[in-house]
Amino acid sequence: MTDYMSGFGNEFETEALKGALPKGRNSPQRCPYGLYAEQLSGSAFTAPPGANRRSWLYRIRPSVLHARRFLATQPSWWKTAPSRAAGAAIAQMRWGAPALPDRPQTFVESVRTMTSCGDADGRIGMSAGVYLATRDMEDDYFYNADGELLILPQQGRILLETEMGKIAAAPGEICVLPRGVKCRVMLPDATARGYLCENYGALLTLPNRGVIGANSLASARDFLTPVAAYADHDAPCRLTVKWGGGFYACDLDHSPLDVVAWHGNYAPYKYDLRRFSPVGALLFDHPDPSIFCMLTSPSSQPGVGDLDFVIFPERWQVAEDTFRPPWFHLNAMSEFMGLIFGAYDAKPSGFEPGGMSLHNAMLPHGPDADAVASATKAPSTPVKLEDTLAFMFETRLPQHPTEYALTLATLQTDYEACWSALPKRFNGTPGGAA
C-alpha cells in the first residue's frame, strides 16, 4: 500500500499511471491523461543550486479549484510565533505525557503548541508541540503555509496521506511534510500521540559532518519519499489551510489528493531513527550533543541552527574516568526535549515517554540528583544504553511557552526539586566529601 523511493533532496520522478509524467518537459501543451501541470515551489525561483527546491505535480484538477473562498475557522491550540502567553516566569519546565482528549479530534484539530519562537512571517524560528489524535481526517484535508512539519509518532501509528504519496510512520520513525503539501492523517491504531515541530525557517537538511567525514549520523539513502498515489474521488470535503498563524477552510467537491504523477526535489519523506549511526566519545569526556544532530534548519549565522533536530538513540558508553550523563550547563540556545520510549540518562525518573521538557536559553540545567549519585560511582566499564530514544529541538532563539503549556495538567510544578538533593561535596580537602 505504501511504497517509497530512497534518498535525500534527490530529483525524484514517480507516476501512479504509466506514461502520466510528461517526457523531457514540464508543461507540455497537453499533459498525458488530460492532467494539469502545477509547480510547487519550496524555495525562491532564484535560490542557488542545493537550496533550490521545487516539484512539478500532474493532477486531475489544479489547486485553484481547491481554493474556493476560504473562511476563517475557530481558533485552535495550534499557536504561531510571535506569541507570548501572559505570566510566564523564567523556569526550567517539565511536563508528563498529556492525555488523549475524550472527544473525537483529528490530527489537525488535536495539535497543541507547547512553545514557539521567532516569527513565522519572517521565516525564522519554530514551534514545538504535540498531537493527540482520536479521529481520522476522513473528509478533511490540510496544508500548512507557515512552515514544514516534522512529525514524531510516540504512541500509535499514523498514515500520512499526502498529495505526493502515502507515508506510514510508527513510533521510532519521523516524517517531514513540506510547506504547502496537502494531506490528511489517518490513524491505523484508532488513536495517535506524538510530537510536532513546525519549522518556519530554511528547509530541514542534513547537517555538515565536518571532520566526521562523508558517512555516519543520518545517511541520505535511509530517507524515504513516497511514490505517487492519487484519489479520483468526487464527494464533498473540506480543506483547511494554516496561513499566517490563522486557520481558513473551504468546501470542495473532490479530494485534493489527486496528483497522478510528479517529479522534483520538494517532497515529503520519512526516516527510521534506528538507522542513525551515532559517533561519540571513545576515550574520555562527554562531547557536545551536536554530534547527534540528524537534521538542521540552518540560519543566516554560519554554523548556527534556527532549528537542530538532535536525537539520543541507543548507543554504547565507553568513556573512562568520565561523568557520562550530560553535564551541568547553560546554553546560548534553547532546548525542547521529548522522549519517544525508554529512559533518558540525565533524568532516570520524572521524564516519561510522551513527556516534555523546556530548558530555555541561559537557564541552568543538567543531570538530576539521582543521575549524579549513580554516575559518579558507576564503574568505567562499557555500558550499552538500550531501549531509549529521546530527542531535542534546539534553536538559537528563546522559546516562549504557550498558555496551554502553562496550564497543562501534567506540568510538574516542582521540577526544579530534581536537583535539590545535590550535595555540597566541597569540604576543603582534594578528595571532597565521599
Ligand SMILES: O=C(O)Cc1cc(O)ccc1O
Ligand atoms: O540538556 C540535555 O539533556 C540535552 C543535552 C545532552 C547532552 O548530552 C549534552 C548537552 C545537552 O544539552
Ligand SMILES: [Fe+2]
Ligand atoms: Fe541541555
